[in-house]
Amino acid sequence: MPLSLDQHREMSRRIAAWRVDPARPVACPLCGTEGLKIIDRSARPYAEWYALSCSACGLDETLHIPLGQPM
Numbered sequence: 562m563p564l565s566l567d568q569h570r571e572m573s574r575r576i577a578a579w580r581v582d583p584a585r586p587v588a589c590p591l592c593g594t595e596g597l598k599i600i601d602r603s604a605r606p607y608a609e610w611y612a613l614s615c616s617a618c619g620l621d622e623t624l625h626i627p628l629g630q631p632m
């Protein structure tokens with residue numbers, strides 16, 4: 562179930578905040594439950610990849626953030 566453009570944009574913002582403070586819980590972009598699991602699988606310096614999974618709604622997505630994109 563791919564994220565919509567708006568959900569993707571919102572999730573990019575949440576990940577930016579999560580990178581500043583990884584201890585802070587992140588809400589799922591689909592169901593809003595806090596405790597989203599994020600795994601950094603980035604292939605720097607080319608792109609950033611984050612595997613997202615939510616135990617509440619079953620979300621299992623990989624979020625791709627091209628480097629150089631303003632967040």
Ligand SMILES: [Zn+2]
Pocket residue numbers: 589590591592593594615616617618619620
């Ligand atoms: Zn969820």
